[in-house]
Amino acid sequence: xxxxxxxxxxxFFLLFSFFFPIKGGxxxxxxxxxxxxxxxxPVSRTSxxxxxxxxMVMTCQTSKDGFSAAGxxxxxxxxxxxxxxxxxxxxxxxxxxxxxxxxxxxxAVIAGLYPRILYVxxxxxxxxxxxxxxxxxxxVRRTPFLAFSGNILLFEDEAGISVLNMTTFSRxxxxxxxxxxxxYFDPEQEYVWVxxxxxxxxxxxxxxxxxxxxxxxxxxxxxxLKTLHVVEQ
Numbered sequence: 708x709x710x711x712x713x714x715x716x717x718x719f720f721l722l723f724s725f726f727f728p729i730k731g732g733x734x735x736x737x738x739x740x741x742x743x744x745x746x747x748x749p750v751s752r753t754s755x756x757x758x759x760x761x762x763m764v765m766t767c768q769t770s771k772d773g774f775s776a777a778g779x780x781x782x783x784x785x786x787x788x789x790x791x792x793x794x795x796x797x798x799x800x801x802x803x804x805x806x807x808x809x810x811x812x813x814x815a816v817i818a819g820l821y822p823r824i825l826y827v828x829x830x831x832x833x834x835x836x837x838x839x840x841x842x843x844x845x846x847v848r849r850t851p852f853l854a855f856s857g858n859i860l861l862f863e864d865e866a867g868i869s870v871l872n873m874t875t876f877s878r879x880x881x882x883x884x885x886x887x888x889x890x891y892f893d894p895e896q897e898y899v900w901v902x903x904x905x906x907x908x909x910x911x912x913x914x915x916x917x918x919x920x921x922x923x924x925x926x927x928x929x930x931x932l933k934t935l936h937v938v939e940q
Contacts, residue, residue, distance in 0.1 A: 767804050767850060774811050778802025784816065791835060794826055795819030804853040806860075813873055815860055817843065817851055825853075825862055827873075839876055841869075852887060856894045859916055863887060868901060870916055879918030885910065891932035900932045 764780040776786045782793045782800025793800050799820040807814045814828045814835060827839040843851075844865030852863040860871040868890065870879040885905035892899040897916040902909055911926040 766802055769805050769807060771807060771809070772811055774807050776805045776807065776814065778805050778816070778818065782818065784818070786814065786835060789834075791828075793818055794837060794840075795824060797821045797823070804851050804862075806853045806855055808855040808860075808873070809857070813838075813855065813860070815853055815855070815862065817853055817862065820845055827860070827871075839871075841871070841878070852890050854890075854892070856892050856916075859894075859897075861890070861892060861899065868899065868914075870918060879916070881912070881914040881918050881920070883910070883912045883923075889932060891935075900935060902926050902932070 763783060766778050766780050768777040770776070774787065776784070778784050780801050782795065782802060784791045784793050784802050784805070793802065795818045797819040800818060801820065802816060802818045804817040805814065812830050814830070816826045816828070818824065818826065823843045823845050825841040825843055826837060828835040829838045852861070852868065854861050858873045860873055862869055862871070864880070866880050866882045867887070868881040870881065881899065881901065883901055883903050885903035887901065888904050888909060889902040890899065898921070899914045899916070901912045901914065903912070909926040909928055910923060912923045913921040915921060
């Protein structure tokens with residue numbers, strides 16, 4: 708009787724450890740699928756995970772219409788789940804910003820430091836082909852503004868914001884003083900509201916897509932840029 712009872716004890720702990728595994732050990736955090744940033748796929752309305760290898764720091768990401776892209780501190784660029792060559796040849800290869808056009812035909816990436824470069828890629832059947840580059844200033848030490856509006860690419864540069872026409876690759880500049888605070892653009896009316904700040908306060912500027920300044924004024928810091936409208940004089 709005592710021998711049977713003795714054999715029952717290790718059997719009990721074996722079953723207990725199977726159904727209730729004991730967690731312990733190192734406090735280090737390993738990135739698993741549940742730790743990936745969750746994003747919404749507007750096509751299927753289902754969530755999916757952007758791949759993020761363990762130990763890597765994500766610096767930027769974007770997703771739309773089944774497209775996903777993420778940039779990392781070490782210069783890794785992952786597009787649609789696959790690594791894409793980072794063309795930066797500078798001292799630092801960090802990916803600072805990534806954006807895709809609404810039709811999914813173009814993708815823009817700002818990466819590197821010394822030099823910092825804007826790269827434009829075009830979608831092909833076999834992947835993404837490099838099509839254009841713009842050298843940028845190294846003065847911007849934060850996530851720069853980068854967005855598509857139809858066939859127009861808007862990006863932050865040393866002068867302010869530049870407009871790059873993806874059809875003709877002609878470039879226009881929107882120059883303003885101070886540090887960029889906020890941006891809102893309207894593809895239908897083709898204008899851009901820019902808020903910048905300096906020692907005297909915040910200012911708001913209205914530009915057309917061709918770079919022409921239409922109006923400027925002090926900004927109260929409260930008005931939602933989306934509620935501002937163009938009034939014909």
